[in-house]
Amino acid sequence: MNAPTADQLPVVVIGAGPIGLAAAAHLVERGLEPLVLEAGPSAGTAVRDWSHVRLFSPWSEVTDPAAEKLLAPTGWVRPDGxxxxxxxxxxxxYLQPLADVLGDQVRYGATVTGVARAGRDRIVDAGREEQPLTVHIQFADGHEERVTARAVIDASGTWSIPSPMGADGLPALGEKAAADRISYRVPDLTDPAVRARYAGKRTAVVGSGASAFTALASLADLAKEEEGTHGVWILRRSISTNTYGGGEADQLPARGALGLRAKAAVEAGHAGAVTGFRTEAVERDTDGRLILVAEDGRRLDPLDEAIVLTGLRPDLSFLSEVRLGLDDRLQAPTELAPLIDPNVHSCGTVYPHGVGELSHPEQDIYLVGMKSYGRAPTFLAMTGFEQVRSITAALAGDREAAERVELTLPETGVCGGAGLFDDPDAAQSAEGGGCCAAPATLQIGVGAPAASGGC
Structure with a gap:
């Protein structure tokens, strides 16, 4: 039997989240075969982790046009825009119905452990571009498979790797040992068990993005009902006019309102702000409570809990055998990095971009969605939809459509372009969804939650 030609091979999409499923919908629209590999048991596994968080963007901005067309024959109607x-x-x-329409083209419990060029490790040049890509998969039931692909679109996001508390980007001394009292997600205080963990307690919230705002606002609401509940907001920078976002000037109104809620929590005394605090160590007192120590020697009073919301990072480990071109600072594609630098750009000032900015030295490998932004916190779901529209057009041979811009982004009052941060460390604490989102807040969409990773 003859081996399949490149055109007969599927395009492997890693991740059945908002951008991965949008990529699959665009591939179907273009007559290409997608194979979506999702590590979790259902569509939107990462999104479900912050199911209690409300997005900053309305329904009209978090559903992809090609996906809507695919859903329409099933009788699906987009909720109130x-x-x-x-x-x-x-x-x-939205996500699960879309995955259901794709049917067997989505495989669950499928963790990608490696991507390579068939018969070629990353060192070998000879015949490299003529070889298809191979994707190595570990399934939840223990068996392994290797799939051959014409292209790979990695939409696995950054949710799985939250950034640590340490100001140097590494875990603070003692941080790992204190894991029983540290959370890296926005807590769901409607859950009785989670509520009990923070009720009547003194809790540090580390971070300065939307996820931190969400946590502060939630703790303030809890403080009104549970005596003794208090937040300690830890920022690596000082408080300025931009600290709480754009407020009423934010064109993502829900996000602007969230920043104002965080400000109200501080002004009402439900949370105290500690500025210029770069955590170096986490110690314990005799009762097991946490004592945070800064690089300048300052020591905070004992804390019962800490919620660390300092961003998200891409998992690049399974891409070690392909040749990626990544920016040294942001871990984003080299051509894209200058366009999303958080020291210069906000969600709404990032130029629309596509296959040109997302290509790598390794042909037919693309990082999309939050993962394409590396450590930058300014991602919007709408941006991801445009990315995959352009990439799938290129894979289908339609260069004109691939290079055409079909997206206009809203300005964001929160991040106002140059001068966005008042010190170099602000970008680090803006969280993986920082400017636009959730825990690394995934505010995916034009603005998502404070618990996800995008705006």
Whole structure:
């Protein structure tokens, strides 16, 4: 039997989240075969982790046009375009129905452990571009497979790797040992068990992005009902006019309102702000409570819990055998990095971009969605939809469509372009969804939650 030609091979999409499923919908629209590999048990597994968080963007901005066309024959109707879904709404009412339409083209419990060029490790040049890509998969039941692909679109996101508390980008001394009292996600205080963990406690919130705002606002609400509940907001920078975002000037109104809620929490005394605090160590007192120590020697009073919301990072480990071109600072594609530098750009000032900015030295490998932004916190779901539209057009041989811009982004009042941060460390604490989102807040979409990774 003859081996399949490149055109007969599937395009492997890693991740059945908002951008991965949008990529699959565009591939179907172009007559190409997608194979979506999702490590979790259902569509939008990462989104479901912050199901309690409401997106900053309305339904009209978090559904992809090609996906809507694919769903239409099933009788699916997009929810009220002006309403703001929670992560749970997004997963149940859009992502899962979309994955269901794709059927066997989505495989669950499929963790990608490696991507390579068939018969060529990253060193070998000879015949490299003539070889297809291979994707190595570990399934939840323990068996392994290797799939041959014409291209790979990695939409696996950054949710799995939250950034640590340490100001140098590494875990603070003692941080790992204190894991029983540290969370790296926005807590769901509607869950009785989670509520009990923070009620009546003194909790540090480390970070300065939307996820931190969400946590502070939630703790303030809890403080009104549970005596003794208090937040300690730890920032690596000083408080300035930009600290709480754009407020009423933010064109993502829900996000602007969230910043104002965080400000109200501080002004009402439900949370105290500690500025210029770069954590170096985490110690314990005799009762097991946490004592945070800064690089300048300052020591905070004992804390019962810490919520660390300092960003997200891409997992590049399974891409070690392909040749990526990544920016040294942001870990984003080299051509894209200058366009998304958080010291210069906000969600709304990032230029629309596509296959040109997302290509790598290794042909037919693309990082999309939050993963394409590396450590930059300014991602919007709409940006991801445009990325995959352009990439799939290129894979289908339609260069004109691939190079055409079909997206206009909203300005964001929160991040105002140059001068966005008042010190070099601000970008680090803006969280993986920083400017636009959730825990690394995934505010995916034009603005997502404070618990996800995008705006």
């Amino acid at each position: 002006a309403a703001y879904p929670t992560g749970g709404d997004w997963a149940e009412r």
